[in-house]
Amino acid sequence: MRVTFTVNGRRHEADDVWEGESLLYVLRERMGLPGSKNACEQGECGSCTVRLDGEPVCACLVAAGQAEGREVVTVEGLAAYAKERAGSARTGDLAPVQQAFLDAGAVQCGFCTPGLLVAADELIERNPQPSDADIREALSGNLCRCTGYEKIMDAVRLAAARTDDGAPEVV
Numbered sequence: 064m065r066v067t068f069t070v071n072g073r074r075h076e077a078d079d080v081w082e083g084e085s086l087l088y089v090l091r092e093r094m095g096l097p098g099s100k101n102a103c104e105q106g107e108c109g110s111c112t113v114r115l116d117g118e119p120v121c122a123c124l125v126a127a128g129q130a131e132g133r134e135v136v137t138v139e140g141l142a143a144y145a146k147e148r149a150g151s152a153r154t155g156d157l158a159p160v161q162q163a164f165l166d167a168g169a170v171q172c173g174f175c176t177p178g179l180l181v182a183a184d185e186l187i188e189r190n191p192q193p194s195d196a197d198i199r200e201a202l203s204g205n206l207c208r209c210t211g212y213e214k215i216m217d218a219v220r221l222a223a224a225r226t227d228d229g230a231p232e233v234v
Contacts, residue, residue, distance in 0.1 A: 068130040071140025087122035098138035098177045109205030112178035138177035163222035171209035191227040
């Protein structure tokens with residue numbers, strides 16, 4: 064089957080997609096977008112988190128055919144997605160949440176980072192002033208094996224503060 068959908072703002076077609084093929088496989092292997100990681104293939108670790116029509120989902124659990132006609136944003140598209148949301152006020156090559164992860168030292172081995180970034184970005188869009196409980200809940204489906212999560216929490220707080228302070232988002 065052919066699947067046509069929008070990925071990071073651009074229309075894409077994937078041909079000869081078999082019925083059981085995951086969105087994660089199509090993104091990584093057919094479209095050359097390796098940011099979403101293939102780890103557990105059971106929706107338990109969050110390393111493959113992408114946004115499907117704005118909602119965070121584990122791409123390993125979504126059949127590629129379910130993306131037909133829909134919009135997918137991967138970690139590779141976060142900066143452009145943030146620019147689109149902010150209009151001309153935002154400049155730079157990274158989304159605010161990506162810059163905050165760097166600034167807070169929240170990136171360790173990097174395997175879980177794409178999923179955490181996508182989930183945190185969605186949280187901040189939905190709730191510009193999240194509490195620590197909100198952050199924990201939004202990231203609860205994402206496992207990190209390298210940290211104690213404190214720097215990740217710091218990064219999400221920092222991104223939220225930068226986004227919500229009313230100042231232009233300059234990275």
